Amino acid sequence: MTTFSQAKGKKTLLSRIGVSATVASLILFVFLPSFFLISFTFTRWPEVYTEVFANPLIGNTNWIEIQKYLGLSLRLALSAVVIDLIFGIPLAYILARKKFWGKGFLEDLISFTLVIPTSGFGFATLIAWTSATGIGALLTGGTVQIDTVIPFLNVPFLMLIIHIALTFPYIVKTLKAKLEDMSTLFEQASGTLGATPLTTFRKILVPLTLPAIFSGTVLAFARSLGETGATLVVSGIFTTAPIAVISWVSQFKFGSAAFLGSLLIIVASAIILPVEFILKKKGVTSFSFFSTLHIQKTLQKFEDFASRKLKRVKDIVVVIFLIIVVIVPIVYVISNVALYWNSDPDTGNVKESVMYQLFGPSNYFSALMDATLVSFASAAIATFVAACIAMPTVFLIMRSRFGSILRALLRVPLIVPTSALGLSILLLWGPGGMRLANPGIWLIILTHIVFSVPVVVEPMLATFEGSDIPLYEEASVTLGANAYNTIESISLPLLKRGILTGVILSFTRSLGETGATFLVMGSDVTIPPLVVNMVESLAIPAALFASTYLIALAFILLMVFRKVTTR
Amino acid sequence: MPEVKLKDVVKTYDKGRITAVDHVNLTVHDKEYLTLLGPSGCGKTTTLRMIAGLQLPDEGVITIGEREVSNLPPEYRDIGYVFQEYALFPHMDVWNNVTYGPRVKGWTEKKSNKIGREMLELVRLFERTDAVPAELSGGMRQRVALARALASGSKLLLLDEPLGALDARIRTDLRYEIRKLVKDLGLTAIHVTHDQAEAMAISDRIAVMRKGKILQVGTPQELYLSPQHIFVANFVGESNFLEGYVVDRAGHKLTVELRGGISVKSVNEDHQKGEKVVVGVRPEVLSIAKGEHTGLNSISGNIEGFRFEGNNVRYEIRLQNDDMVVVVHPALMGEWLKVGEKVTVAFPVEKSFVFSYPEKGLRTELALE
Numbered sequence: 031m032t033t034f035s036q037a038k039g040k041k042t043l044l045s046r047i048g049v050s051a052t053v054a055s056l057i058l059f060v061f062l063p064s065f066f067l068i069s070f071t072f073t074r075w076p077e078v079y080t081e082v083f084a085n086p087l088i089g090n091t092n093w094i095e096i097q098k099y100l101g102l103s104l105r106l107a108l109s110a111v112v113i114d115l116i117f118g119i120p121l122a123y124i125l126a127r128k129k130f131w132g133k134g135f136l137e138d139l140i141s142f143t144l145v146i147p148t149s150g151f152g153f154a155t156l157i158a159w160t161s162a163t164g165i166g167a168l169l170t171g172g173t174v175q176i177d178t179v180i181p182f183l184n185v186p187f188l189m190l191i192i193h194i195a196l197t198f199p200y201i202v203k204t205l206k207a208k209l210e211d212m213s214t215l216f217e218q219a220s221g222t223l224g225a226t227p228l229t230t231f232r233k234i235l236v237p238l239t240l241p242a243i244f245s246g247t248v249l250a251f252a253r254s255l256g257e258t259g260a261t262l263v264v265s266g267i268f269t270t271a272p273i274a275v276i277s278w279v280s281q282f283k284f285g286s287a288a289f290l291g292s293l294l295i296i297v298a299s300a301i302i303l304p305v306e307f308i309l310k311k312k313g314v315t316s317f318s319f320f321s322t323l324h325i326q327k328t329l330q331k332f333e334d335f336a337s338r339k340l341k342r343v344k345d346i347v348v349v350i351f352l353i354i355v356v357i358v359p360i361v362y363v364i365s366n367v368a369l370y371w372n373s374d375p376d377t378g379n380v381k382e383s384v385m386y387q388l389f390g391p392s393n394y395f396s397a398l399m400d401a402t403l404v405s406f407a408s409a410a411i412a413t414f415v416a417a418c419i420a421m422p423t424v425f426l427i428m429r430s431r432f433g434s435i436l437r438a439l440l441r442v443p444l445i446v447p448t449s450a451l452g453l454s455i456l457l458l459w460g461p462g463g464m465r466l467a468n469p470g471i472w473l474i475i476l477t478h479i480v481f482s483v484p485v486v487v488e489p490m491l492a493t494f495e496g497s498d499i500p501l502y503e504e505a506s507v508t509l510g511a512n513a514y515n516t517i518e519s520i521s522l523p524l525l526k527r528g529i530l531t532g533v534i535l536s537f538t539r540s541l542g543e544t545g546a547t548f549l550v551m552g553s554d555v556t557i558p559p560l561v562v563n564m565v566e567s568l569a570i571p572a573a574l575f576a577s578t579y580l581i582a583l584a585f586i587l588l589m590v591f592r593k594v595t596t597r
Numbered sequence: 598m599p600e601v602k603l604k605d606v607v608k609t610y611d612k613g614r615i616t617a618v619d620h621v622n623l624t625v626h627d628k629e630y631l632t633l634l635g636p637s638g639c640g641k642t643t644t645l646r647m648i649a650g651l652q653l654p655d656e657g658v659i660t661i662g663e664r665e666v667s668n669l670p671p672e673y674r675d676i677g678y679v680f681q682e683y684a685l686f687p688h689m690d691v692w693n694n695v696t697y698g699p700r701v702k703g704w705t706e707k708k709s710n711k712i713g714r715e716m717l718e719l720v721r722l723f724e725r726t727d728a729v730p731a732e733l734s735g736g737m738r739q740r741v742a743l744a745r746a747l748a749s750g751s752k753l754l755l756l757d758e759p760l761g762a763l764d765a766r767i768r769t770d771l772r773y774e775i776r777k778l779v780k781d782l783g784l785t786a787i788h789v790t791h792d793q794a795e796a797m798a799i800s801d802r803i804a805v806m807r808k809g810k811i812l813q814v815g816t817p818q819e820l821y822l823s824p825q826h827i828f829v830a831n832f833v834g835e836s837n838f839l840e841g842y843v844v845d846r847a848g849h850k851l852t853v854e855l856r857g858g859i860s861v862k863s864v865n866e867d868h869q870k871g872e873k874v875v876v877g878v879r880p881e882v883l884s885i886a887k888g889e890h891t892g893l894n895s896i897s898g899n900i901e902g903f904r905f906e907g908n909n910v911r912y913e914i915r916l917q918n919d920d921m922v923v924v925v926h927p928a929l930m931g932e933w934l935k936v937g938e939k940v941t942v943a944f945p946v947e948k949s950f951v952f953s954y955p956e957k958g959l960r961t962e963l964a965l966e
Contacts, residue, residue, distance in 0.1 A: 497687075498682070498684070501680065501682060501684045502684055502686055502687075504651050504671075504680070504684065505678070505680055505684035505685075505686070506686075506697070506701070507650075507651075507670065507671040507672045508649055508650075508651070508671045508672075508674075508676055508677070508678035508746075508749075508755075509672075509678075509697055509698035509701065509745065509746075509749050510672050510675070510698050510701055510702045510749055511672055511697070511698075511701035512672050512701075515701045519697075519701070520686060523688045524686075524687070524688060526688075
């Protein structure tokens with residue numbers, strides 16, 4: 031029988047080893063890659079400076095381009111987020127508070143764009159808007175083309191549409207979760223005091239959910255800033271900052287790429303982290319913006335009118351929005367696969383058919399299957415490693431004094447644009463750095479681990495905080511269970527849902543990742559870059575098929591996700 | 598076997614700025630049912646958690662049986678602990694909750710099953726073994742929590758407000774059930790509560806705590822009949838307090854002059870002539886008669902309030918010196934008096950208590966927080 035002091039000695043030694051291992055793997059796999067790019071830019075500053083600001087041939091052209099690309103990325107993210115808010119807030123409200131037929135379908139649609147590898151969805155949007163029989167032709171008479179720019183905002187139309195489609199679920203999901211958590215008591219009280227639903231919404235719901243709206247907005251903004259897969263497909267002649275990083279790396283202009291990547295990391299952190307910090311510290315309690323404008327009365331009258339007469343308008347507008355940005359591209363791309371199956375329906379050209387491109391000389395089908403293998407293998411390994419790191423990390427965050435710092439640091443890989451991350455990994459572990467691996471599947475895995483760890487950690491933390499795990503652990507030890515027993519039979523089973531959610535989210539994200547993968551994949555092409563390559567080499571029927579393939583994949587993932595997350 | 602001893606136990610929070618438990622000394626005898634009673638924040642739960650090992654003391658020694666356990670983790674202490682919120686594992690059914698202790702302790706399956714069955718039969722929940730905690734009522738959950746704590750085979754049962762989350766009627770039923778169980782099984786039990794009626798009904802002895810200190814330990818009768826501290830006199834049962842000065846002392850008989858020159862007699866050995874004191878009288882000890890009467894410890898006054906409370910009636914009386922007293926009588930004994938009537942209240946010499954006037958004032962000393 032072990033005496034207590036022996037047991038205690040063993041325990042502290044074991045827990046020390048565990049903590050050190052966790053911290054070491056976090057630093058090695060997550061934090062080092064996230065911050066390496068910035069330190070690289072600093073340590074190689076003379077080279078970077080020459081390339082960006084004082085190139086002997088082109089002077090500071092690169093710096094001017096950097097400003098241009100960053101400007102476009104920021105304008106794009108900002109416009110997308112504003113439109114997200116306009117449609118996302120009512121959508122979240124409807125989903126959280128109303129019961130209606132087809133609600134489950136609507137929720138699936140919203141999750142869909144989170145799950146689908148973005149390049150596939152980007153292609154669907156591109157085709158749906160620009161082809162002669164698509165929605166663009168229907169709504170605007172064919173004026174929407176790949177290079178159409180929205181005046182005033184100076185943002186490419188298609189890019190904006192795709193960014194909205196890919197980012198609005200973040201706002202809807204965060205706000206909806208918050209609203210569902212909140213009791214309807216306040217709304218009822220407001221109603222009994224004579225406020226119309228719209229006034230209640232403005233004066234009660236918005237102030238109470240402002241933190242959720244903000245954090246959803248932050249997520250959407252970060253996603254838009256880093257989006258690469260779909261953006262590449264619809265980019266045409268335009269270049270956003272993440273795309274510039276990729277194209278500069280392919281031209282071996284590492285200095286400019288590293289500098290722009292660092293700027294992206296800094297800009298994202300500077301915009302996002304302060305907002306999060308303020309929300310955490312203070313919360314947002316008052317929302318007196320409207321009252322200071324002295325338009326209270328007018329506003330109330332409008333709300334009164336709108337609540338009575340325009341009740342349905344909001345619902346209809348929101349549904350139309352969903353149809354345009356999500357459903358139409360999906361349906362259009364699937365129907366076109368059928369049309370192009372044997373031959374081009376307009377010209378009858380067999381070489382422009384899906385079958386020919388898949389199984390003909392270009393053999394895109396086998397390329398697609400190879401890519402699927404690489405994608406699944408790298409996503410599975412990255413997710414597995416990430417889950418192994420994430421589980422002890424969650425306990426560390428909840429237990430240790432430095433938990434909150436650790437948690438804040440883990441936000442960084444989530445907001446860092448992935449192309450910057452990919453570059454960072456390439457320079458750190460790749461042939462030019464520590465020579466750990468050449469571009470290929472192992473470097474892909476190392477890259478995906480970086481963002482997979484926080485992706486797995488977040489839902490686990492949410493589950494942890496939503497349950498009384500510390501209480502159950504206390505109960506377990508009073509019944510004579512040791513720490514190992516307690517974690518195995520109490521803590522982990524209670525965290526199961528969080529772990530599963532995190533694993534699926536991480537797998538999905540890994541599967542769809544484009545920006546970083548482009549830089550580190552070498553010849554091990556994953557599916558999303560393959561779709562981009564198809565589009566760039568104008569193999570449209572093959573891209574149609576690949577896009578449909580990804581849509582089907584997304585639906586399968588969605589079903590799995592749904593099965594896990596619903597009780 | 599398990600006698601629990603606490604010697605000079607101290608626990609502080611917030612880097613020593615808040616003292617939750619302040620030099621507590623306590624011995625809980627084998628097979629005794631002891632209750633830690635006190636208002637919220639008095640340190641009673643912290644004391645219990647230190648006995649269980651869920652928190653460790655800053656100073657002092659805790660022993661269970663022959664063994665010093667002061668810094669021993671809970672899993673090595675061999676205790677049964679019932680949480681206020683029950684803490685039934687939500688992902689396990691009743692059976693797995695109850696047999697969790699035996700299983701993690703590595704007992705044979707036969708032995709685990711046997712004790713699980715016994716305990717579930719004991720709390721009369723054997724037919725609900727497949728239910729998960731969410732499907733059970735509050736009282737059932739409480740009983741499962743009890744069975745789970747008992748199934749670990751411990752002879753020491755620690756109960757943290759075990760009845761706190763239940764409806765009033767179920768509370769009173771369950772408290773007798775718990776006591777019977779503890780007595781039948783020959784356990785030592787330490788029970789934490791803020792409910793003095795519960796403490797009186799269930800305990801062999803009660804330790805009254807306030808601001809991290811134990812004020813008095815005694816049987817329910819001792820606490821009620823001879824409280825050693827003015828707070829105990831007020832918290833265990835109810836008391837009227839009359840302020841005055843000792844004007845005469847003969848042996849252990851005191852004469853106290855109250856405000857307004859009224860003099861009353863009481864019994865106490867500690868107080869000297871000239872000392873400022875408080876005379877405590879329980880509302881149910883005061884007799885009440887219509888009109889003005891003279892006699893030993895008789896004070897006249899006016900009825901200002903009357904409440905019918907079901908089994909009792911309660912009078913609020915303003916005495917001639919403007920002090921207020923409360924008198925409680927069984928509702929069905931004697932006739933009821935009306936508000937505004939002139940009455941005389943009286944109390945027997947030996948059924949009053951005398952305390953020194955508290956340094957910080959009466960109100961502060963009686964305050965619950």
